[in-house]
């Protein structure tokens with residue numbers, strides 16, 4: 426006789442996953458900022474920060490070019506070998522002079538030909554066992 430009627434149809438839960446994808450993007454420094462961080466004085470400050478327990482590795486291991494802190498010397502050195510870091514160096518090298526410098530050059534009316542920016546991985550002291 427009568428067929429059993431279908432019950433318990435599937436509810437679509439497509440909505441569940443949408444919200445998550447938006448929040449994962451981390452904000453890092455702009456290339457401009459990193460270029461100014463690379464100037465000798467700023468760099469020296471960033472690479473010799475005071476111990477700060479709230480920062481990864483107490484702020485003692487900082488990659489200037491990626492604006493990232495590392496827990497220790499070893500993980501920082503590992504980072505130097507990664508694609509992320511190398512790509513970053515390349516990008517910094519190719520990045521033209523900052524807007525500010527371009528404007529200054531224009532204002533002075535004399536064009537200063539762009540030098541190649543030298544970007545190297547910072548030197549680290551080899552003092553681990």
Ligand SMILES: [Zn+2]
Nearest residue numbers: 488490491510
């Ligand atoms: Zn790096």
